[in-house]
Amino acid sequence: MRPIILRVLGLAGAALLALPAVAAVNILACEPEWAALASELAGDKANVHSATTALQDPHRIEARPSLIARARSADLVVCTGSDLEVGWLPLLFTQSGNAKIQPGRPGYFEASQFVARIEVPRTLDRSMGDIHPGGNPHIHLDPRNIAKVAEALAGRLAEIDPPNAQAYRERLAAFTPRWRAAIERWEREGARLKGAPVVVYHKDMSYFIGWMGMREAGSLEPKPGLPATPAHLAELVERMKREPAKVIVYSAYTSPKAAEFLSSRTGIPMTMLPFTVGGSDKAKDLFGLFDDTLGRLLAAVK
Amino acid sequence: MFKHRLIAFAVATVVGVFASPARAAEDDLKELREQVRQLKESYEKRIEALEKRLSQAEQSAGKAEVAATNAQASASQAAAQASPRTSSESAFNPGISLIVNGTYGNLKRDPAAYRISGFAPTGGEVALPGRGLSLGESELVMSANIDSYFRGTLIAALAPDNGVSVEEGYIQTLGLSNGFTVKAGRFRSSVGYLNEIHPHAWDFTDASLVNKVFLGNHLAEDGVQVKWVAPTDLYMDLGFEAGRGRTFPGGPAGGRSKNGVGSGVLFAHLGGDIGASTAWRVGLSHLRTSAQDRTYEDLDSTGAGVTNSFTGRSRLMVMDGVLKWAPNGNASQTSFKLQGEYFRRSESGSLAYDTTAASLGTQADAYASRQSGYYGQAVYQFMPRWRAGYRYDRLSAGTTSIGQVNSGALTAADFPILNAYNPTRNTFMVDWSPSEFSRLRLQFARDRSQPGIADNQVFLQYIMSLGAHGAHKF
Numbered sequence: 006m007r008p009i010i011l012r013v014l015g016l017a018g019a020a021l022l023a024l025p026a027v028a029a030v031n032i033l034a035c036e037p038e039w040a041a042l043a044s045e046l047a048g049d050k051a052n053v054h055s056a057t058t059a060l061q062d063p064h065r066i067e068a069r070p071s072l073i074a075r076a077r078s079a080d081l082v083v084c085t086g087s088d089l090e091v092g093w094l095p096l097l098f099t100q101s102g103n104a105k106i107q108p109g110r111p112g113y114f115e116a117s118q119f120v121a122r123i124e125v126p127r128t129l130d131r132s133m134g135d136i137h138p139g140g141n142p143h144i145h146l147d148p149r150n151i152a153k154v155a156e157a158l159a160g161r162l163a164e165i166d167p168p169n170a171q172a173y174r175e176r177l178a179a180f181t182p183r184w185r186a187a188i189e190r191w192e193r194e195g196a197r198l199k200g201a202p203v204v205v206y207h208k209d210m211s212y213f214i215g216w217m218g219m220r221e222a223g224s225l226e227p228k229p230g231l232p233a234t235p236a237h238l239a240e241l242v243e244r245m246k247r248e249p250a251k252v253i254v255y256s257a258y259t260s261p262k263a264a265e266f267l268s269s270r271t272g273i274p275m276t277m278l279p280f281t282v283g284g285s286d287k288a289k290d291l292f293g294l295f296d297d298t299l300g301r302l303l304a305a306v307k
Numbered sequence: 308m309f310k311h312r313l314i315a316f317a318v319a320t321v322v323g324v325f326a327s328p329a330r331a332a333e334d335d336l337k338e339l340r341e342q343v344r345q346l347k348e349s350y351e352k353r354i355e356a357l358e359k360r361l362s363q364a365e366q367s368a369g370k371a372e373v374a375a376t377n378a379q380a381s382a383s384q385a386a387a388q389a390s391p392r393t394s395s396e397s398a399f400n401p402g403i404s405l406i407v408n409g410t411y412g413n414l415k416r417d418p419a420a421y422r423i424s425g426f427a428p429t430g431g432e433v434a435l436p437g438r439g440l441s442l443g444e445s446e447l448v449m450s451a452n453i454d455s456y457f458r459g460t461l462i463a464a465l466a467p468d469n470g471v472s473v474e475e476g477y478i479q480t481l482g483l484s485n486g487f488t489v490k491a492g493r494f495r496s497s498v499g500y501l502n503e504i505h506p507h508a509w510d511f512t513d514a515s516l517v518n519k520v521f522l523g524n525h526l527a528e529d530g531v532q533v534k535w536v537a538p539t540d541l542y543m544d545l546g547f548e549a550g551r552g553r554t555f556p557g558g559p560a561g562g563r564s565k566n567g568v569g570s571g572v573l574f575a576h577l578g579g580d581i582g583a584s585t586a587w588r589v590g591l592s593h594l595r596t597s598a599q600d601r602t603y604e605d606l607d608s609t610g611a612g613v614t615n616s617f618t619g620r621s622r623l624m625v626m627d628g629v630l631k632w633a634p635n636g637n638a639s640q641t642s643f644k645l646q647g648e649y650f651r652r653s654e655s656g657s658l659a660y661d662t663t664a665a666s667l668g669t670q671a672d673a674y675a676s677r678q679s680g681y682y683g684q685a686v687y688q689f690m691p692r693w694r695a696g697y698r699y700d701r702l703s704a705g706t707t708s709i710g711q712v713n714s715g716a717l718t719a720a721d722f723p724i725l726n727a728y729n730p731t732r733n734t735f736m737v738d739w740s741p742s743e744f745s746r747l748r749l750q751f752a753r754d755r756s757q758p759g760i761a762d763n764q765v766f767l768q769y770i771m772s773l774g775a776h777g778a779h780k781f
Binding site for chain 1: 487540541741742773777
């Protein structure tokens with residue numbers, strides 16, 4: 006009898022001791038790109054979960070029970086910020102009962118704070134559509150921004166998980182040169198796109214367009230966040246007849262209908278872009294995201 | 308000789324006469340060619356120079372462009388960094404949003420005479436929007452983090468008849484860990500599902516019948532709520548509320564002058580995802596309160612208006628469930644929402660008839676009731692901006708035992724509103740949301756809340772929100 010009790014107690018004790026050893030940092034990323042970056046930098050030191058998928062519009066997410074549950078156990082929440090998640094993230098802060106992830110604490114990381122944002126509106130008015138006071142929040146499609154965010158995120162991981170600080174630094178040191186080399190390659194491969202006019206669906210490609218030196222020739226949305234209207238599409242068709250764009254793009258999470266309409270009326274090729282990690286079969290990680298985005302554009306722009 | 312010379316001269320002259328223009332033309336041509344060549348050379352040189360200058364200009368333009376882009380980037384960076392740093396007092400103003408709404412009502416029956424039969428009137432805001440054009444209740448919402456430990460929210464309701472009331476005013480903790488949150492103040496209770504949702508986020512113009520008869524439209528107590536979220540991937544929360552008991556089903560209105568707790572709520576929720584497309588939540592909640600002199604108006608058998616009052620305990624149990632579906636969890640094209648709640652209430656205590664002795668004289672005796680009701684609704688977004696929905700309401704008056712009637716002192720006709728009746732209602736709606744800040748809705752309801760009366764109610768409604776972007780509960 007006694008040995009069994011001892012064994013049980015011993016097992017329980019071992020389990021308790023073992024718990025901190027296996028406990029990894031719980032990271033809740035608001036968007037798949039930050040989940041991918043966190044995985045690059047944390048490896049097996051973290052459990053990374055993405056609140057959204059590439060097929061979901063990051064503006065239109067609800068604070069579902071499962072997200073509150075994830076936020077409750079999170080040690081670090083990695084989001085874009087700049088009001089992209091304004092419709093649901095505040096509820097995760099107030100409902101999760103987790104002090105660690107509140108804004109201002111190390112457990113809340115806002116990627117857009119670490120890069121220069123473009124399209125910062127000079128005036129703010131809701132009549133301009135769903136604009137963001139802090140500038141365009143879709144910062145991740147300029148890979149140079151990813152590099153900046155990576156550096157900051159590795160620092161933050163080291164701050165909230167000091168025992169593994171060295172590991173995060175090493176992983177960043179391994180990631181950065183690979184990423185820089187990839188940026189050089191993409192810039193070389195994408196040189197042909199320079200100056201090419203492109204019609205977008207939402208203003209979610211602006212950073213990519215700026216990086217590649219392309220030119221935004223129009224947007225299928227009449228105003229940010231509002232679905233395409235027949236009148237606006239008709240006007241775009243006319244505009245494209247005068248100054249045709251090279252390509253029409255839409256993101257994996259948006260409906261292809263408006264792009265298909267404009268493409269069929271103007272003969273301008275169109276292509277779906279993954280927008281973020283998981284948006285296409287090839288966009289399995291951040292490298293794949295840019296490989297595939299560039300590949301699809303180069304195939305469409307002849 | 309001379310003759311030869313003459314001929315020679317003549318020939319020469321003739322030849323000369325004919326030849327000299329030809330020679331001149333040849334010279335001119337040569338000259339022209341030379342000029343053209345020179346011109347060509349000079350143009351080529353000039354073009355070359357121009358091209359050189361152009362390419363130089365292009366290069367510098369490119370440089371300028373790069374510089375401009377850099378400048379723009381740094382300017383936007385500066386702007387992005389500078390904009391939140393306005394050094395005025397207003398920089399820390401709370402987020403303010405205002406919700407305005409109005410209706411056009413077309414009702415077959417006069418809404419002033421609206422009753423829900425079989426259930427004691429609640430004294431809450433259960434009345435229908437009026438006939439014709441009317442302004443609804445405007446909501447002014449202010450909220451901000453107080454410090455790193457607390458967040459504060461105030462919601463003032465501006466009634467169309469110029470009254471202002473505090474709909475909610477509470478603080479909640481941010482700094483607690485381990486899944487705990489504490490709320491204090493006046494807040495919408497976590498009893499049921501719809502009760503916590505603000506009217507502007509409802510899928511129909513008015514509340515379900517169960518919310519009207521069991522909670523007096525909505526329950527917002529002055530109290531404290533403690534909630535705990537379990538550390539599991541499956542969402543689970545447990546919580547309780549201790550309140551004053553200031554509104555129905557507590558009472559009297561405003562609450563008793565009593566130390567301690569006037570009402571209590573226990574609640575638990577479970578929730579999760581089914582794949583990427585579906586999210587769900589179910590809840591169970593229990594409200595216990597004791598009412599003292601909770602009054603309501605009725606017409607007794609003599610046709611006189613009397614005031615009756617209930618004193619006793621009230622127990623309410625609610626089961627709720629909500630399921631939301633969207634293809635891949637992306638609700639921008641189509642989505643579907645299914646929602647339902649079941650309420651069951653038991654009350655026991657004493658009922659005083661005609662407390663103001665306006666008719667047959669005050670008489671008090673035992674009272675007990677067991678009543679229930681439910682609603683189920685489905686809302687389908689069939690294309691961007693457009694939704695259609697259907698709701699079915701049903702109440703069951705259950706059993707009501709009135710001591711005065713049992714003893715024969717009074718008859719059931721003296722308590723007409725408590726006579727057993729099972730109200731039902733069918734509601735259809737279509738709404739259009741030009742943006743996430745505005746919504747127009749057309750609703751049609753066939754309401755059988757009173758015996759023998761089927762009321763057709765049509766409402767055309769607008770709901771708009773100004774200011775800060777609100778975050779809506781699931």
